[in-house]
Amino acid sequence: MIRYLYVCVLLCLAAGHLRGQSKKVVQSLTGYIRQAGSRTPIAGATIFIQSTRVGTTTGKDGFFVIPIEEGSYPVRISHVGFISQTMTVNVNKLTLINIDLVEDTQYLDEVVVQTEAPDKNVRKVELGVTQLNIKNIRRMPAFMGEVDVVRSLLLLPGVSTVGEGATGFNVRGGSIDQNLVLLDDAPLFNTSHLLGFFSVFNPDVVRDVTLHRGGIAPAFGGRASSVLDIKVKEPETEKWSAYGGIGIVSSRAGVEGPIVKKKLTMLAATRVSVNDFLFKLGPASLNGTRANFYDLTTKLKWQPSEKHTLTGTGYFGRDVFRLPADSLSGVELNASSTQFDYQSVAGTLRWNYFVNPRMNLNTSAIWSQYRSEISAPDSANQFSLVAEVHHKQVKSDLTITVNDRHAAQVGLSAIDYFVQPNTLTPGRYSNALPYTLPTERAYELAAYVQDEWKVSESTALLAGLRYSLFLNDGPTTLRTYSSELPRLPGTAISLTPYTAGTIYHTYGGLEPRLALRMNLSEGRSIKIGYNRLRQYIHLVSNTTAALPTSRWLLSNPNIKPQIADQLSVGYFMNGKQNEYEASAEVYYKTLTNAIDYRDGANLQRNPAPETDLLQGSGQAYGLEMLVRKNKGAWTGWVSYTFARTFLTMNSRFPDEQVNNGRAYPANFDKPHTLNATATYRPSLRFSLSFNFTYSTGRPITQPYGRARINNVIVPIYVNRNQERIPDYHRLDFSMLFEQDPAKKRKVQQSWNFAIYNVYAHKNAYSVFYRYDPRQFEDAFKLSIFGTAFPSLTYNVRF
Structure with a gap:
C-alpha cells in the first residue's frame, strides 16, 4: 500500500x-x-x-x-x-x-573605432553606402580650422565638386540638387555657409554621417542621385556638460544634460562667425565686405516609458554676405553693395513606439523652410528679391523582425510643397519695377515595403518597392504649347487658370530597389544592386556653381520629373583580421528628363521657366576603388574614381538643342579623381593627419572666335563644355594635441593646428578672357584659394 x-x-x-x-x-x-x-x-x-x-x-x-x-x-x-x-x-x-x-581608452586603435562591425563592408547587403564616424572627421585637416562634414565627403570615391568654395557636392554624375540631405529626417535645401566655403552642420552635435550613393533603401525618395543622412547625437542622460571652441572663422558653444534624469534630456549648440574685421586688414577694396553666419541646433528627448520615446530636433541657420561693389546681383539691375541674406529653418518631432519585441514603429512630423534674399541699398536702384521653399511632411515607418531570416519594413509618407520663386520689391525712390512670380504648390505621396532575406549563410537579398505620386495643386495658370513650334514665350497657344485646391496634373510610378550579396569566402563578397529614383523638385541655374539664391522649381505639365536608373556591381574584401579592407564598384546610370538650360537663359525672373529650360537624357558610368587601413598607429585610405557624365539635349528644333544635339560633358564631369588621407597616432595625446587630392579639371565653354558689331568685340560660342580648366591638386596637413583620455578631468582641452593647401598651389576655379576693342587678350585663371591657409583652433569641454 x-x-x-x-x-x-x-x-x-x-x-x-x-x-x-x-x-x-x-x-x-x-x-x-x-x-x-x-x-x-x-x-x-x-x-x-x-x-x-x-x-x-x-x-x-x-x-x-x-x-x-x-x-x-x-x-x-x-x-x-x-x-x-x-x-x-x-x-x-x-x-x-x-x-x-x-x-x-587604453586601446590604441580607438582612433578607428566605428559604430559598425569590423567586417560590415563585406557582410552588409547594400552597396555604395559609406558611414563616417565624427571622431575620424575631426582628425582630418580642416580649412581655416572648421571641421566640415560635407568637405570630408569629397575624399570618398564617387563624390566631387565643381570647385573650391562651391555650394553642394556631386555624386555619381548627379547635380547638387539630386542629393537628398537630411538632418534627423528634415531635408535641407542649402547645405553651405558663406556661399559654399563651409557646411551648415555643427560637428559638436553630429553623431554619424551616412552617404547612400548606390544602395538607396525604399524608405528614401524624392532625389535622383544620393542620400546624405546626418544624425544628431543623443543628449547626455547622466550629467550636465558644456563644450565649445574658438577658431579663426567661427566660435562654438554647446550644453547638454538631463532635465529629469533618464527621462527628459536636452541639447543645444551654436556656432557664430563674425569675420567682418578680417576684411579691414586686407586691401582697401575689401573694406565694407560682410561675410558672417550663425546657426543653432537643438534636441529634446523624452522617454516616459520603455515603450515610448519622443524626440524633437530643431535647426536654424542664417548667412549674410555683402561685397562693397559688385555686379553679382544677377537681376539686371545697376546696383552696388549687393547683399545675399539666406536662412534655413528645420524641425522634426519623432515618436518611437516599441510595440513588442518584434515590431517597432516610428512616426515623424517634419517641417523645413529655406528663404533667400538679394538686396541693394542704392536709392535709385534699391530692391529686395525674396524666394522661399516650404516642405511639410508626415511619415511613419514600421519595422518587423519576422524571424531569423526575414526583417521587413513598411512605411507611408506625405509631403506638402510650397515654392515662392521670386518677389521683387523696389525701394521708395527706386527705378526698379516690382514683380511677383506665380507660386507653386504640390503634394508628394509615397508608400514602400522592404524585406531583407537571409537566403543562406552565404547569400542575402534586400528587395524593396516604393510607389510615389506627385499632384500639382492650384492656383496657377497653365501654359500649353504647340508641338509644331519650339517652346518660346510667344508660342503658347492657350492659358488655362486653376483655382486653389484643384489638382490639375499628376505624375507617379514604381521605384524598385534591389541588392544581392554573395559571400565568396571568409572576408570576401560580391554585390549587385539596382535602383530607380524619381525627383519632383529641381534647382535650376545657369551658373557653374549654383548660388544660394538660385531658383527652385516643382515639376508640372511642362517640366517632367527626373528619373534615374542605376545598376552597380561591387567586390569587397577584408584581410588580416579586418585590419585592411578593399573594394571596387562599377556603376552605370541613365537619367530620363535631365534638365539643362538654353543658351542665354534668364531663369531668375522668368514667369515661364519652361521656355528657358531643356529636358533630354543623361548617362553616367564609372569605377570606384578604395583601400583602407583600419588599425595600428597609421590609419587611412586611398580612393580612385573614374567617372564620366554626359547630357544630350536633342530636338527637331535647333532652338532646343545643345551642342547640335550631340552628347556633351556635364559641368561636373571629372574623369579622374585620386584621394588619399592618412592619420598617424603614436599616442593617445597626439595625432598627425594628411590629405591629398587630385582631379581632372572640369569642363568649360570657351569662345571659338570673335565678331565686331558696332565696333564692339563680341565672343562667339559654338559647342558647350568642350574644353577643361587645368587639373586640380592640393595637400593638407593638421596636428591634434589632446589630453590623455585615460585621465578623467573636469575640463578637457585640445588644440588643432592645420595648413590648407600646404604648397600654395594656385588651382584654377575658372578661366576667362579679357576683351578690348582691338583684340582678344590671353586667358586668365581665377583661383579661390591660391595660397596656403594656416589655422589654429582651441576646443574645450566641461
Missing part, C-alpha cells in the same frame, strides 16, 4: 513538473546598445547568453532581439574597442534593456 502511494505521489509530482514546463513560454530579450556619453547606437555589438550559448549582434540602430524562454540568464555584451559588460537579466513578458558601453 505504501509502495502504491509512493508511486502515485511520484506520478503527481512528475505531472506537476510537466505542467510547469508547459507553462514556460518563449519570450524575447530585446534592447539597445549605445556608446556611453554620445549615446551613439553601436552596430555589430555582440550579445551572448552564456548559459544557453545563444547570441546575436545589433543592427545599425543598435537594436537586437533574442527569442528565449522566461528565466534569469547571465548576458555578456561586447564590441571591439569598448569595455565588455556582463550582467544578469530576468526575462519576463516584456524585457527591454538599454546598455551603454564605455570606450576602452
